[in-house]
Amino acid sequence: MKRIKVKEEYCIGCRLCEIYCFVQHSKSKKLIKAFRDEGLKPVPRLFVEENGSFSFAVQCRHCEDAPCLEACFTGAMHRDENGAILCDENQCVGCWMCVMVCPLGVIRTNRKDRRIVSKCDLCEGEPVCVKNCPNEALTYE
Amino acid sequence: MALKLTSAEFEVVRDKERCIACFACARQCAFDTHTDNDGVVESDSRLCVGCHRCEVLCPTGALKIVQKERLIKENSNWQSSSFLAIQKQSEAGGIVLAAMGTDRPYTIYWDHLLLNAAQVTNPSIDPLREPMELRTYLGRKPVSFQDEGELSPQLRLEMPVLFSAMSYGSISLNTCRSLAWASRAAGTYWNTGEGGLPQELYAYNDRAICQVASGRFGVSPEYLEQAAALEIKIGQGAKPGIGGHLPGEKVTVEISATRMIPEGTDAISPAPHHDIYSIEDLKQLIFALKEATEYRKPVAVKIAAVHNIAAIASGAVRAGADIVCIDGIRGGTGAAPLVIRDNVGIPVELALAAVDNRLRQEGIRPQASIVVAGSIRSSADVVKAIALGADAVYIGTAALVALGCHICQKCYTGKCNWGIATQDPYLTKRLNPEVGARRLTNLLRAWKMEIKEMLGGMGINALESLRGNREQLRAVGLTEKEMEILGVKHAGEGW
CATH class of the missing domain: 3.30.70.20 (Alpha-Beta Plaits)
Structure with a gap:
């Protein structure tokens, strides 16, 4: 089974994965609309854990x-x-x-x-967290 | 400490309609421009250095970093740069630091040189259909056909572009890794700079040109043994006549091991090599290095382009240099005094033309290869440099731009938001060397294709036929004198 893998040495803690995950699972799937108009506290389905310069995104390992x-x-x-x-x-x-x-x-x-x-539902085989990681710290393989 | 009176160079423009307060900007800025103030994002424009990291990573495109048009009312004499330098200087009472290449509007001769193309009387060549030779060998060549015996050691490059000297310390290990990996993939070389070769990258020693600079950091028999070629660094285009200073804060355990100095101590490179005060002294060092490596490796000498460059280069060749590297005034640096970077040295185009001429006149041109550095920005610059007489070029800034650098010129702060010129573990992670190496390899691949297209257009199928072939260049907008030094005709003149 293909899994989302994390390279913690390249996770920069920008949390863009969290943002795109939330948007993907929102009603409108539109970035600004989802944050602004849907009236929900953004809850993504993966979470960036951070401690100093060390960080990584964790989501369901299936x-x-x-x-x-x-x-x-x-x-x-x-x-x-x-x-x-x-x-x-x-x-x-x-x-x-x-x-x-x-x-x-x-x-x-x-x-x-x-x-x-x-x-995490793996976004039907195209995880948005992987697609939007600016440093390729998340891979889907 | 009272309020600072320094003006803000940039303005952070935030589109409130688009900002979703995700704080990606706050997490990315090492200069603390953006902060999370109890769930409200605040930006202090005065802290912005214009690196555009936040702008690029903002998921909604809500940010725009704008350079202020002028800091004072319109004044042709007092430009913002001089104004700002005085402000900083009067605040701190020290030398104003700068990094990367000069941003002053000196003539960029590459932009005044145009390339030729074949029409009717000779056929152009399609590089997609016919073989095109870009392979370049750097090193001493036989002077005449009668020369027999063993060929001097040569560096084999798949294209005439190498990565400039950037030391581990001034740049992060991930940046070194990217350069080393890309060098192997693209069949070229990277240069360790004066900071030694990190143990981990010994695996890439066949692709490493190792520098021996005035500080002699990391130089040991083992280091010399690792190198593919050695380079004696006499000067640097951004700061001719000036040494270097890596502050102690940047000398981490790994860097101290690589540089072979105690952890946390300042790494100071003296301005001159204390054992080189003449061409004869240079010869001693060149041959000491050749002896130490049993004449198996070419030895290069890197000099900054200064007024008497032709004579100095001639001396270096006669002293036994196999490769002469010339770094022009627009060359980059991790840190240099602003006044030196912006005012000392000459453009590399003129220096190259002068050196190539001089070596030809003296009949010693084959004895050394010429590599030029100092703002090679595109494949066209490479082709023009080759036509002016260079054997290959060094790229530094272009390579860093491929790695994400936005030329904010704040390398000396050690807070590079792109993870390049920093040792902060929070920032160095931002450059994934796998991504970096891929981007560098792509860049070289693209340039290679473009160079082939340009050569084909001229009806030339081997780079060797373009080398020093100044008939393929024509000048626009240059004076008689400039054209005389460059050895090119004006556009409109035929053969």
């Missing part, structure tokens, strides 16, 4: 032994035919068990009106 799959009692959290772990928002009831068990903390509560979780 684990082979994914604890979130075990924890989900509605079956919303599932593995698709390519091996990616996705959350079916129609089935999610917002119990947030996956949030509790995720070892990387990359499943977050969605701040929309419905109590559902949001996580």
Whole structure:
């Protein structure tokens, strides 16, 4: 399975990946509109961790032994035919068990009106974080 | 400390309609121009150096960095640059520092030289259909056909462009890596500058020209052994007659190991080599290096273009230099006094023409290759330099621009936002050497194709046929005297 890989030595902490991730998963998918008019606190699905000059972007690793799959009692959290772990928002009831068990903390509560979780969905095979990284610190291979 | 009275050179224009307060600008600016003030982004134009990093990375294009047209009311005599220099100087009481090549409007002779093309009487050549030879060998050539015996060591280049001397210390290790990797990919050479060869890049030693400068940083038998060629640095175009000073803050553990000096100490290169006070002394050093490397490596001498350049170059060749490098007034630097950078030296075009002439007149032109440096900005400049008599050119600024440099000329601050001229780990990460090497390789590839097109247009299929072929050049807008020195005719004159 193709995965998003991080080269932390080249992550410059600009957080453009977070911005483009948020926009990709917004209603309008338009940068300024998404930030300005959709009235949401921007919650991306990947997160830049920083400590001094050290930084890297972390998002769902689509684990082979994914604890979130075990924890989900509605079956919303599932593995698709390519091996990616996705959350079916129609089935999610917002119990947030996956949030509790995720070892990387990359499943977050969605701040929309419905109590559902949001996580990296690999943007249907073309992750925008990879496409918009100015230093090629993220690769999809 | 009271309020500084220095004027702001740039204006940060932020389109409030587009700004989404993502703070990418604040995170990118090492000069603290943009700051996150409790969720509100604030910009202080006075701190901006005009590197355009924020403008390029702003996801919504909300930022525009504008250079102020003038800092004082209109005045033809007092230009902003002189005004600003005095402001800074009266504030700090020191020499005003500058970096990269001079930005003063001296005549750029490349822009006054035009290339020829073949029409009717001789056919032009299509480089896509026919082979075109750009391979260049640098080093001492046999003077006559009777010369037999072993050929002197040569550097083999796939195109007549090398990367200029930029030391590890003045630039980051990632920049050195980019240059080294690209040199191998493109079949050319990079130059370590005077800061020694980082241990990690010993793997690229076959592509490294190692400098021996007045400070002798990092020079050891092992270093000499690593090099593909050695270069004695006498002077630099941006600061002829001036030494160098790498401040102690930049001398990190790695740099101290490479330069072979204690960590945190200032690395000071004296203005002259203390063992070179004459051509005879230069000869001693050249032959000391040749002896040390058992005559297996060409030895170059790099000199700044100054008034008596022709005689000096002739002396260097007679002293045994296999390659003479000439760096013109527009050449770059990591740091130099502003007044020196902007006023000392002569343009490299004139120096090149003078040196080539002189060596030909003396019959010693084949004894050394000439490499010129000092603002080669395009493949056309390369072709014109070759036609004026150069064997190859060095590119420094052009290479850095390929790596992201926006020529803000603040290298001496050590806060390069593009991650090039800095040792700050937060900033050096910004240059991914894989990306850098790819961009440099692309640049050289593109120039190579353009050079072939220009040669083909002239009906020439080998660079060797253009070398010193000044008939392929015509001048526009130059005086009699300038044309005489350059050895070119005015446009409109035939053969």
